[in-house]
Amino acid sequence: MPDAEFEAMLVRAAEEGAKRALADVGLDGEEAALDIRDLRSMVDCILLERRTAMQTAVRMSAGGG
Numbered sequence: 001m002p003d004a005e006f007e008a009m010l011v012r013a014a015e016e017g018a019k020r021a022l023a024d025v026g027l028d029g030e031e032a033a034l035d036i037r038d039l040r041s042m043v044d045c046i047l048l049e050r051r052t053a054m055q056t057a058v059r060m061s062a063g064g065g
Helices: 003-024 032-061
Strands: none
């Protein structure tokens, strides 16, 4: 099998696998991109809140409360 044909087969298999994985978790269809952006936004908010809480705890324990 020529290298180019093998590479094309790998690309198709990877794309199909990714589509199946997204469908398995309900992230397929017309709203998928929006859903993924919303999830990313929520994760960013959680990380910001955690960072802020840690900074506040450090400040309070250092007596800068």
